[in-house]
Structures are given as C-alpha cells and as structure tokens.
Amino acid sequence: MSNFQQYELCDELLTSLTDLKYSEPTATQEACLPDLLSGKDVAVEAKTGSGKTLAFGLTILNKLSQTPASAQHPHALVLCPTRELAEQVSYQLQLLAKKMANTKILPLFGGVALAPQLSSLRHAPAVVVATPGRVLDIISQGKLDLSGVKTLVLDEADRMLDMGFSDQMDWILSAVHKQAKGVQTLLFSATFGGNIKSLSKTYQKNAEIIALKDAHTRANIDQVAYKVQADKREYAVAALLSEYQPDSAIVFCQTKLEVASLAQKLSDDGFTLVQLQGDMEQFERSNAIILFSADCANVMIATDVASRGLDIANVGMVINFRISDDLDIHTHRIGRTGRAGETGIAITLIDDSDEIKLIGFNAQLSEDIPIKQSQALRFHANRIKQPAYVGIQIDAGKKHKLSKGDILGAITKQAKIPSKDIGKIQVAAQKSFAAVKLRSVKRILMMFREEKVKGKRIRARKIE
Structure with missing residues (x-):
C-alpha cells in the first residue's frame, strides 16, 4: 500500500503528516514527489485541489532539514498569483513545519502596509511565500537577499501570467538564478500553453514534465448546461440554488456589474452570500473569503479576475452565469468544485447565441456537456439553504x-x-x-x- 513512508522524508515531516492525517499521497503527489525530492527541476500540469502544495512543501522542508537555512538568507521562495493563495500556502507550510525548530515561513503580499513586512524580514525567514509585485518591491529596496535560495516555486504559473505578472516574474527569476547557485526550480500550472512552456524552457534545466491527465478532464465533476432566455439568468441561478441546495456554491460572472446585480437579486430572495470583485478593498476581500470558507455564507458571486488564486475546499457547486470565452477559463472555474477527490456539480447557463461556444468546448472534451432546458426550473423560497454559522x-x-x-x-x-x-x-x-x-x-x-x-x-x- 502506498504511503508517505516510502519517501525519504525527515522524521519531523513524517510526524507532521501523521498529525495532519495525511496517510496516502494523491495521484499528483505520487507522480511528482520522487523527482521533486531527488532535486530535479520539475514542471507539473495538474488541476487545482490535487495536492500540489503539499508536494512542493515537503520538497522545500525536507531539503531544509538536510541543509539548514542561513540566518541571513531565505532558503526557498514561492511565488503565488494572489494574496489569498499566498496566505493559504504559507499556512499549510507552517503546519508541515510545526515540528521543525526555528523554521520561519513568511507571506509577503500587496494590499497591506509594507513596513510590518519589512520588519518581519529583519530576522530572515526560511521560506518566503509572496506575490510577484510585492516581492519585487522589497527586492528592489535591497531588503531581501536571494543568494541563499535553494528552491524556487512558481505556483499557479498560468494564473500569474494571465494576471499580467510576466515582466515581474522574469525579473525575479533572473535575479534568483544570477544570485543563487544550484537552484531547483519547480513550476505548477493547471494548463500548459505556449507561455508556460517558454517559461519552463527559459528558467528550468532539463525539467521533468509531468502531465497527470488532460487538464480539461474533470471525471469527478458532473457538468450540465441549462438553456435560458437572456433576461432569465438571475432567476435561473436562484432556482438552481434552491433546487440543488448545495452547502456552498460559487457563481462566476463576466463583469463587476453582473456581480452586483446578481448579488442584490439573490440577497432580496433570502440567500446569504458574499461578493468578490476587483473594486473591493483588501479587507473586504479577506472578509468575504473568510465568511465563505467558514460556512458563514453559502454563496460566493465572483468575477474571474477576483477569484484567481483562491484555494477554498469543499465547494459543492459552480455556476457559470455566462459561458466563458475559452476552455481554459472554463476549466479553472469548474475546478473550484470536485477538489481533492470530492465530487462536484458545474452548471453553465447558455442562450441561443452561446451554443456555438459550447460546441467548441465539447469538441475538446472527452465527454460532451449535455444541454437541458430551464423551463422546469422553479425558485422555491422555502428551500433556501441557510449557512451553518x-x-x-x-x-x-x-x-x-x-x-x-x-x-x-x-x-x-x-x-x-x-x-x-x-x-x-x-x-x-x-x-x-x-x-x-x-x-x-x-x-x-x-x-x-x-x-x-x-x-x-x-x-x-x-x-x-
């Protein structure tokens, strides 16, 4: 039987894995951990929720146990697309490192005051988990020495490129490889397009490319499209939520105006919800994510841009208010459900003008997304699922x-x-x-x- 004892991990990490009740590696971890732990550069194409954070976390910390970090330099740098993901990754690494003495793991991100983060850097952390913009600011001020970096991780690399971080990433990656020697560079991405391949070719040496399965395949997610009239989309969302009664659901909209309008409609109907869109202040975003992830709100209404880099477990349903413009975006959306081996439901609302897009998607999928008519959908106010807390x-x-x-x-x-x-x-x-x-x-x-x-x-x- 496969378990984490098969890998040459230090005792402290094995104890932490037991305490955290991680007994069996996921398919992603089994596929990449041998190469990661051997010190190779690795590029992994894997969907979100597949256990990649644990995989590179074990790699970083196991190497750290063998070659302790310098008091002046971070041992590892992890780049993430958003503050939320940086916080989540940092927290998981802190849990893994709980038995390892003097292992400081520091998240660095924008949207908050810089001074406290600079203060935290006075005693060098072993691992820095950062967004590209903030870490570039700190490096350019001479407050972060990269010469001791042994492991460099790009987490959700495709999202960072989509969000316009290409130049910042190039600068940071170049700086690390110039200043540090023998850097192991790890790249994780849900999709593996041309830009990702170019990034890997430029900054990785003889990288092992691990693609676990077609990134567009979601065997544990039931997908369906409902055909609706253009002016009935908001009603259809309310009807679907009252019909399926998911414990938690994310509704993806194309624009901030759609988010605001749908949120008002669902709130008037009696749903407890949060919004996530680009005009929100950082504290508003943080509150929304905390409330949703802690079961204090059943529904999150979000734009694609605002939701990038989220890592929220146990989302039962995703609803696409409109079909996305390309399959990669659709894949990222529905990948918010059916995580870590759980099952999920993904529903896409379409009208007559959207059918050609759906046909294009189906041509690239292993199994067609079926179309249902929405006439039978009815909103039931007495069936609204209330949050637990x-x-x-x-x-x-x-x-x-x-x-x-x-x-x-x-x-x-x-x-x-x-x-x-x-x-x-x-x-x-x-x-x-x-x-x-x-x-x-x-x-x-x-x-x-x-x-x-x-x-x-x-x-x-x-x-x-």
Whole structure:
C-alpha cells in the first residue's frame, strides 16, 4: 500500500503528516514527489485541489532539514498569483513545519502596509511565500537577499501570467538564478500553453514534465448546461440554488456589474452570500473569503479576475452565469468544485447565441456537456439553504498574544457556549475570526463586552 513512508522524508515531516492525517499521497503527489525530492527541476500540469502544495512543501522542508537555512538568507521562495493563495500556502507550510525548530515561513503580499513586512524580514525567514509585485518591491529596496535560495516555486504559473505578472516574474527569476547557485526550480500550472512552456524552457534545466491527465478532464465533476432566455439568468441561478441546495456554491460572472446585480437579486430572495470583485478593498476581500470558507455564507458571486488564486475546499457547486470565452477559463472555474477527490456539480447557463461556444468546448472534451432546458426550473423560497454559522470579528490577534486556544476557551468557559456551536477560528496579526452558531452570537458578544479575555478588554462584532 502506498504511503508517505516510502519517501525519504525527515522524521519531523513524517510526524507532521501523521498529525495532519495525511496517510496516502494523491495521484499528483505520487507522480511528482520522487523527482521533486531527488532535486530535479520539475514542471507539473495538474488541476487545482490535487495536492500540489503539499508536494512542493515537503520538497522545500525536507531539503531544509538536510541543509539548514542561513540566518541571513531565505532558503526557498514561492511565488503565488494572489494574496489569498499566498496566505493559504504559507499556512499549510507552517503546519508541515510545526515540528521543525526555528523554521520561519513568511507571506509577503500587496494590499497591506509594507513596513510590518519589512520588519518581519529583519530576522530572515526560511521560506518566503509572496506575490510577484510585492516581492519585487522589497527586492528592489535591497531588503531581501536571494543568494541563499535553494528552491524556487512558481505556483499557479498560468494564473500569474494571465494576471499580467510576466515582466515581474522574469525579473525575479533572473535575479534568483544570477544570485543563487544550484537552484531547483519547480513550476505548477493547471494548463500548459505556449507561455508556460517558454517559461519552463527559459528558467528550468532539463525539467521533468509531468502531465497527470488532460487538464480539461474533470471525471469527478458532473457538468450540465441549462438553456435560458437572456433576461432569465438571475432567476435561473436562484432556482438552481434552491433546487440543488448545495452547502456552498460559487457563481462566476463576466463583469463587476453582473456581480452586483446578481448579488442584490439573490440577497432580496433570502440567500446569504458574499461578493468578490476587483473594486473591493483588501479587507473586504479577506472578509468575504473568510465568511465563505467558514460556512458563514453559502454563496460566493465572483468575477474571474477576483477569484484567481483562491484555494477554498469543499465547494459543492459552480455556476457559470455566462459561458466563458475559452476552455481554459472554463476549466479553472469548474475546478473550484470536485477538489481533492470530492465530487462536484458545474452548471453553465447558455442562450441561443452561446451554443456555438459550447460546441467548441465539447469538441475538446472527452465527454460532451449535455444541454437541458430551464423551463422546469422553479425558485422555491422555502428551500433556501441557510449557512451553518455566523462570523464574529475579534479586534485582537497574534500581536496581542491571542491564540485560537484563548478564543476557544473564552467562548466555551466564560460565555458557556458548547463546543459544537463553534466552527472555524482564525487568528491573524491584528484581528481574529470565529464562526459560531446563530443561537450563540448574542451571548458571545455580551461576554466580550462585559468580561476580559486574557486580562484585557477586547472588542468583538458580528460581520454583516
């Protein structure tokens, strides 16, 4: 039976894998880990949710256990397309490195103040997980020395190119390869077009190319297209959500105006939802993602640009408000469901003018997307799925020496809330978040108003 014991991993990583309940490698991990751990340059074409973060995380940290990082230089650099993905990758690497002493993993991204990040770099991290724009700013100020980098990872490389980071990536990659010696360069992408092949050829040496399967194949996702009248799309989305009742769903729109209009319609109908679009401030984006991933909102309505780089588990359904312009975009959209071996549903709304696009998609797919008529779809207000939790923001975090255990203890002991009423707890530098059952919200907020937590008065509020 295949398991992680077959790989030459350090004891600390094997212990972390056991603690995290990772017993069997995914198909992606089995395919690429031998080459990754041997030190080869590798380019992997794999869908999102296939376990690539764990694969390159084990590679970075296992190498770090054998050749400890210099106190002055990061040992590894991971480039990600968005802040959200950088945070998620950093968090997973921190979990893996929990048993490894003095292994600092630092996320660097834009949309927040630069000064605190520069302060964190005074004691060099072992691993930097960064967005291209922010890390380029820091390098150009002479605040990040790349000469000690042994592993360079491009995560979701196709998304970074799509988002216009080509020049920044070229500068960073060139700088790393000039300053550091013997760099292992790893590239992960959901699609493998000409730009990705060129990137691999330029910056990788004799790279092993691993394509697990056709990137457009999604065997664990049931796809269907519903034919609708052009002015009935919003009604069709409400009807589908009330019919299928997914625990969580992402609806992809083409424009910010479509996002706003659909969000207003669904909110009026009684759905609990969040939006994700390009005009939102970073704190609004962060709140939306936290609420959705913590089951405090069932529906996320997003544009393609805003949703790039997201890594949200257990999304039961994806709805394409309009069919995308090309198959790669469609593939990325539907890849938000059916992750990590789970099954999912992907529904695309089309009208008469869209059928030619769908025919083009079907010509490239191993199995056609069937078309259903939408006349039978009916919106049922009494079948709206309500979220499991409500989100509470707590105005204190790691900088205030507040931990998950402190929050959990205060809620269960001081507010006398049963642990079954508490969902996800997340602690950031300045603020924290807790997902709780609606019936317990008032008592928890009263506790924060009237009592001290760790000897301090801490403000908390319900996130609307």
